[in-house]
Amino acid sequence: MRFECQKTGVCCRSPNLLITLTHFDLYFLYKYWRNDLSKLLTAITFYVIADEASASHLVVPEIITKHGNAVIALKKTEHGSCIFLSANNLCEIYRARPLTCRMYPITFVPVNDSNQSHEKKDVQKKLVKAPIIVVDAKNNIRLQPIYAKAATKTCRGIGKGNSIPRSLLKNMANVFFHIMKDYYSLIGTINEYISEHGYLEPIEIINVIIQYVEQKALEKVPIAEYLNNLRNFSF
Numbered sequence: 001m002r003f004e005c006q007k008t009g010v011c012c013r014s015p016n017l018l019i020t021l022t023h024f025d026l027y028f029l030y031k032y033w034r035n036d037l038s039k040l041l042t043a044i045t046f047y048v049i050a051d052e053a054s055a056s057h058l059v060v061p062e063i064i065t066k067h068g069n070a071v072i073a074l075k076k077t078e079h080g081s082c083i084f085l086s087a088n089n090l091c092e093i094y095r096a097r098p099l100t101c102r103m104y105p106i107t108f109v110p111v112n113d114s115n116q117s118h119e120k121k122d123v124q125k126k127l128v129k130a131p132i133i134v135v136d137a138k139n140n141i142r143l144q145p146i147y148a149k150a151a152t153k154t155c156r157g158i159g160k161g162n163s164i165p166r167s168l169l170k171n172m173a174n175v176f177f178h179i180m181k182d183y184y185s186l187i188g189t190i191n192e193y194i195s196e197h198g199y200l201e202p203i204e205i206i207n208v209i210i211q212y213v214e215q216k217a218l219e220k221v222p223i224a225e226y227l228n229n230l231r232n233f234s235f
């Protein structure tokens with residue numbers, strides 16, 4: 001897979017790209033703003049998923065809210081740009097930018113996922129020459145890096161520059177897998193609580209998420225080591 005960012009800012013301006021956030025993204029932003037929860041809350045929103053077709057393109061888990069199932073993402077301007085894109089096409093939160101931005105235009109799909117394979121066949125046949133990466137040998141979980149569908153339509157850096165090193169793709173696949181596995185488990189627990197006890201306010205959900213990551217980081221449980229890897233991503 002070849003990619004070299006052309007620094008056009010097209011991806012950050014695209015109304016079709018949702019900058020979804022993982023629990024670690026939320027935590028990084030919270031720390032980046034020196035534990036200012038109100039600042040974090042003004043930067044994010046819960047996007048309600050309109051239909052199943054929209055949901056099929058999302059890699060983050062859905063949270064039950066009183067308005068419907070939703071994902072947490074960065075806010076956008078009325079024109080569809082990320083609110084953190086500056087006038088000169090720079091990211092104002094570059095050091096704390098989310099995983100989606102760090103990995104862009106790449107995402108990972110399970111090799112046996114029939115929907116995604118179909119998407120790959122149609123859109124990406126000529127673009128992808130990527131290795132299948134074993135991220136969990138015990139459970140035979142294998143991921144393949146692909147270009148995100150929305151990126152194939154807008155990103156001018158795809159196919160330019162050098163090939164992305166296999167070692168970087170492998171590292172990314174591992175981080176992606178472990179973060180998503182952990183995030184799905186956390187949101188699953190939150191959704192179970194909501195189903196039993198009723199809806200939570202957004203601030204309550206964010207608080208639970210931040211406390212969860214903080215606790216993991218403090219306890220230095222294995223997932224915490226992925227935090228460091230995540231910070232090193234750069235194309």
Ligand code: SF4
Nearest residue numbers: 012082084085091101
């Ligand atoms: S957070 Fe930064 S890199 Fe990500 S979409 Fe916004 S401006 Fe672009």
